Amino acid sequence: MPLLRSFRRHGTGPFGAQPVMQDWPGLIEAYRAWLPVSDATPVVTLREGATPLIPAPSIAERIGRGVRVFLKYDGLNPTGSFKDRGMTMAISKAKEAGSEAVICASTGNTSAAAAAYARRGGMRAFVLIPDGYVAQGKLAQALLYGAEVLAVQGNFDRALTIVREVADRYPVTLVNSLNPFRLQGQKTAAFEVVDALGEAPDWLCIPVGNAGNISAYWMGFREYRQAGRSWKLPRMMGFQAAGAAPLVLGHTVEQPDTIATAIRIGNPVNKENALKARAESNGDFMAVTDAEIIEAYKLLGAGEGVFCEPASAASVAGLLKRREEVPSGATVVCVLTGNGLKDPTTAIEHNDAKFHAGIEPDTATVAKVMGF
Numbered sequence: 001m002p003l004l005r006s007f008r009r010h011g012t013g014p015f016g017a018q019p020v021m022q023d024w025p026g027l028i029e030a031y032r033a034w035l036p037v038s039d040a041t042p043v044v045t046l047r048e049g050a051t052p053l054i055p056a057p058s059i060a061e062r063i064g065r066g067v068r069v070f071l072k073y074d075g076l077n078p079t080g081s082f083k084d085r086g087m088t089m090a091i092s093k094a095k096e097a098g099s100e101a102v103i104c105a106s107t108g109n110t111s112a113a114a115a116a117y118a119r120r121g122g123m124r125a126f127v128l129i130p131d132g133y134v135a136q137g138k139l140a141q142a143l144l145y146g147a148e149v150l151a152v153q154g155n156f157d158r159a160l161t162i163v164r165e166v167a168d169r170y171p172v173t174l175v176n177s178l179n180p181f182r183l184q185g186q187k188t189a190a191f192e193v194v195d196a197l198g199e200a201p202d203w204l205c206i207p208v209g210n211a212g213n214i215s216a217y218w219m220g221f222r223e224y225r226q227a228g229r230s231w232k233l234p235r236m237m238g239f240q241a242a243g244a245a246p247l248v249l250g251h252t253v254e255q256p257d258t259i260a261t262a263i264r265i266g267n268p269v270n271k272e273n274a275l276k277a278r279a280e281s282n283g284d285f286m287a288v289t290d291a292e293i294i295e296a297y298k299l300l301g302a303g304e305g306v307f308c309e310p311a312s313a314a315s316v317a318g319l320l321k322r323r324e325e326v327p328s329g330a331t332v333v334c335v336l337t338g339n340g341l342k343d344p345t346t347a348i349e350h351n352d353a354k355f356h357a358g359i360e361p362d363t364a365t366v367a368k369v370m371g372f
């Protein structure tokens, strides 16, 4: 087993030295030397980062040959997705620049993170979402965090075009991943993976939508290797939903469609960076069908006890699809980008659970239904 990074220190309680969890300061403080911040930057943080790297024995067993599989569970960030990594940076830098309002287009997670961090930083948050295609939990978050939500009758790509134009013309800061500080924050996930494993993995499997995260991971892995923190680099394996796979097809998809609404994107803005990551890492892009995504989603839940959202499961669906090609004994990390609670509707509609409704409230009936 790898040496996992430990944050324990020894405190002195009434019973002598006791291991206690050290307070995690958030990723800007933890990785300050690697980030474009200064003493003048007002750090807006919800203590994001330091998410667990969870072994996935059920998935590893399906591959065999001594392959080790880990899940980078970024659904445990404060708003439930990896977007918090980018947003602590983007909002801190917007505040440093004196901005009073931010704007983004989003399939849901960016809007939740933008709203939370903007409000915490005392700014207004405007979020444009594709009307009817944002999971319930994400919409609930944007509303509860106090964003001003504009549901547009068009897809994410259209909404992104609009917010770029608005940010060009009016005094409002764009916090989509075109904002370079977003990827700076997100690259810290790669640092954490290397810090936890003591080395970079052989494969990094990741869902790809607007292609910011794969670009950020690649930047992080390269920076760490250049600094001597690791001696190898992973192959970057990006997975898109079959109905929204512009990077696999090599052209824009006008009407993207998938159950994984987070990655329902037809024209990724970080396309060039993602293509570079693929080429430089000898990686690959591939499409996974909605059926394959749902199969992996259920396997993660019932086989590993890890609840992620459908888009996140694309990384595991992709790994299983390519399992013959994983070298024996390799270490693979699958990025689980968002928490399953974001999208309760999909979970309730797609599971293999036994659900017995209308049970009479007596012990004998319950025992009988249980099979006793």
Ligand code: F0G
Binding pocket: 081, 083, 105, 106, 107, 108, 109, 110, 111, 177, 207, 208, 209, 210, 211, 212, 213, 214, 262, 263, 309, 311, 312, 337, 338
């Ligand atoms: N997984 C989840 C859960 C996401 O929310 C996203 C993107 C991705 C993967 C893909 O990451 O865009 O960097 O390639 N969500 C954006 C949003 C588009 O608006 O929340 P990417």
